[in-house]
Amino acid sequence: MQQEQCNDPLGHAAAGTRCGHVLTKAEMQEIHSDISNMIQPSWLTSVPHQLGSSGKLKSDQWRVLGTTFLPVSLIRLWSSEDPENPRSVRCRKICSITMSLLSAVSIACAQTTSTKHADAYLQHMMAYLEGLKELFPDYKFHPNHHMALHLHEYIRFYGPVHSWWTFPFERLIGILQRLSTNYKSGRFELHYIYM
Amino acid sequence: MQLLRPRTIENRVIYTPIKPFVYFSPVDWLSRLLARPGVEAEMDAAWSKSKDSRADGVMRDIFDGEILRNFKGPNGRHFMLGNGEGRYVFSLSVDFFNPLGNKAAGKKISIGLISLVCLNLPPHLRYRSENMFLAGVIPGPKEPLLSDVNNFLAPLVDDFLKMWDPGIQLSRTDDHPLGRLVRCAIICVVCDLPAARKLAGFASSAHTHFCAICHCSLKTKGGGKAQGNLGEVAGKGTGNSKAERKARKAERKAKAQGKGRTSEAAGKGLNDTDYYSWERRNNLDCRKAAKHFRRAGPSTAAAESIVDQTGVRWSQLLRLPYFDPSRFVIVDAMHNLFLGLIHKHFTGILGIQLLPDKEKDKPVFQCNMSKDWSGFTQNGIASMKKVIRWLEHPMTAQLSTDDGMKLWLKKLSNERADVLKFICNEYSLAPIPFDPRKTHNFHRADHARAILQWVISLSPLRTTADYQSNL
Numbered sequence: 001m002q003q004e005q006c007n008d009p010l011g012h013a014a015a016g017t018r019c020g021h022v023l024t025k026a027e028m029q030e031i032h033s034d035i036s037n038m039i040q041p042s043w044l045t046s047v048p049h050q051l052g053s054s055g056k057l058k059s060d061q062w063r064v065l066g067t068t069f070l071p072v073s074l075i076r077l078w079s080s081e082d083p084e085n086p087r088s089v090r091c092r093k094i095c096s097i098t099m100s101l102l103s104a105v106s107i108a109c110a111q112t113t114s115t116k117h118a119d120a121y122l123q124h125m126m127a128y129l130e131g132l133k134e135l136f137p138d139y140k141f142h143p144n145h146h147m148a149l150h151l152h153e154y155i156r157f158y159g160p161v162h163s164w165w166t167f168p169f170e171r172l173i174g175i176l177q178r179l180s181t182n183y184k185s186g187r188f189e190l191h192y193i194y195m
Numbered sequence: 196m197q198l199l200r201p202r203t204i205e206n207r208v209i210y211t212p213i214k215p216f217v218y219f220s221p222v223d224w225l226s227r228l229l230a231r232p233g234v235e236a237e238m239d240a241a242w243s244k245s246k247d248s249r250a251d252g253v254m255r256d257i258f259d260g261e262i263l264r265n266f267k268g269p270n271g272r273h274f275m276l277g278n279g280e281g282r283y284v285f286s287l288s289v290d291f292f293n294p295l296g297n298k299a300a301g302k303k304i305s306i307g308l309i310s311l312v313c314l315n316l317p318p319h320l321r322y323r324s325e326n327m328f329l330a331g332v333i334p335g336p337k338e339p340l341l342s343d344v345n346n347f348l349a350p351l352v353d354d355f356l357k358m359w360d361p362g363i364q365l366s367r368t369d370d371h372p373l374g375r376l377v378r379c380a381i382i383c384v385v386c387d388l389p390a391a392r393k394l395a396g397f398a399s400s401a402h403t404h405f406c407a408i409c410h411c412s413l414k415t416k417g418g419g420k421a422q423g424n425l426g427e428v429a430g431k432g433t434g435n436s437k438a439e440r441k442a443r444k445a446e447r448k449a450k451a452q453g454k455g456r457t458s459e460a461a462g463k464g465l466n467d468t469d470y471y472s473w474e475r476r477n478n479l480d481c482r483k484a485a486k487h488f489r490r491a492g493p494s495t496a497a498a499e500s501i502v503d504q505t506g507v508r509w510s511q512l513l514r515l516p517y518f519d520p521s522r523f524v525i526v527d528a529m530h531n532l533f534l535g536l537i538h539k540h541f542t543g544i545l546g547i548q549l550l551p552d553k554e555k556d557k558p559v560f561q562c563n564m565s566k567d568w569s570g571f572t573q574n575g576i577a578s579m580k581k582v583i584r585w586l587e588h589p590m591t592a593q594l595s596t597d598d599g600m601k602l603w604l605k606k607l608s609n610e611r612a613d614v615l616k617f618i619c620n621e622y623s624l625a626p627i628p629f630d631p632r633k634t635h636n637f638h639r640a641d642h643a644r645a646i647l648q649w650v651i652s653l654s655p656l657r658t659t660a661d662y663q664s665n666l
Contacts, residue, residue, distance in 0.1 A: 052548040062533040066533070066537040098540065101537070139543075140466075143401075150406070163318065164385050165527055166387060
């Protein structure tokens, strides 16, 4: 027990909010029920109702989850703080850094943008990363976290992300992947290009 | 190097290329595009449209961004001022994918797609599959390593050099029946992180210099890590004195370049978020390092030392005079934000998948044997380790049911008798035979039963773990 306290100065274990294991089974069930009960426009990319247990999600599904479903559920579950309960205090903080991340993403993906948008993006992204460092000091950052801060400059350089993200190119790959081939390696390539 | 391999067709041996790479010229594609009615007018209008929309400071398209607002043509004036010439900009994408689908059990091969999009087309037409230009497919089954991708880019860059200066003369387009001079430029490279690094000639994101945009690096304040690497690389070159000398020269050069930087950018690892203090790379820096890399020759120690020092290799794209490797290689928002941050945040931190918590399986108590058991045979030691692992892990919850009890009894009874006896002696447990009248000749199951009874009696010790596993 002593050793645990040394590794865990913020009391993650006591509050049940260790990195990678914050959500409980009950909370996941709430999220599932939120997803299936929410009335959604038909053009919205659908996300699996049994979130988490159903395979890999597509990039667009993460976008929809992050910008529509999860903020609603997380705010409902975690935003009210009970000072008596350490878990609730921590969850409140985790909720707020999650919102920083999601605000940054929403700003970055806006149809129109401006220098002000770019600055707001940077502010939210920095708040998220600093919050992450504070709440989960053991968490190892990925190069993506670093690059996300650089994204700020590219919004100014190139304007709205829709003209320079890889979605259309990935779609092209999807089209090619669905073509039927004769599975002769070394021959797909020619097949694809002549289509 | 062997480029052809023999094949027998109808009893005759012919030589066929090992890796055929088909490449289409963007010149042909562009002339076809410009021959389509109405397209040319729309493409020319892209420049003036952005000029009107920009007034309120809102950016609506890529033309409103800083890069294209300040993009100079070959004559030093803004690229859009073409005096009647066609001025078109493109984005280049190279992406590697598995044509067999991404099944976990499937064969893993990777081929690359080189495609271009003409940004002058209005946004709603730009990404239609008939308007995207597939320049070539990089053959598999494996991605080209490091800067080898350059070989596949060479023909494309040749064409784009021509299309920049002097430009290409099309004999007839939709709006210009008497022909028109057209100049084109690649103004951004749209790829995911690994492909972008390869394409623009930067080291991978796992390198000491993990960032292609700034000088942040993983090395410690004294520059310890990078120095160590350099020493190794230089040491490798002992067989070839010329290469060694070159490496040392390059090292000195790189040091001279990086002098001011090591003190500031050192130690700014992945966890650093002080964005304003990061020192940005610039075009000149990158090109200088790439030039040194190229001069050192392919796969020499000198070239490697330059990569270690600067994180820059050479890319064909650098042959384009207007190409700025520090600004034209974009950070892809889709991979970075959706698949990178959101995905990592919800699975890696919040734990949306409710994966079993490994920490929960930490030993519930320490099973330290007082006597030495290294005298067992090899199989005995393996068996002993296994049993200790079992005992240390929470199993009381399972033992409370009859089925669980049977399962564990079977598991334990299958282990070696000497191991089970040893554990019983250690914790002074009396074997519990099936027939209570039995007093000697105990079986393995009898010892196992004793051990399990003892585990159940320890249950208060194990409740914390059980509580968590029931959550």
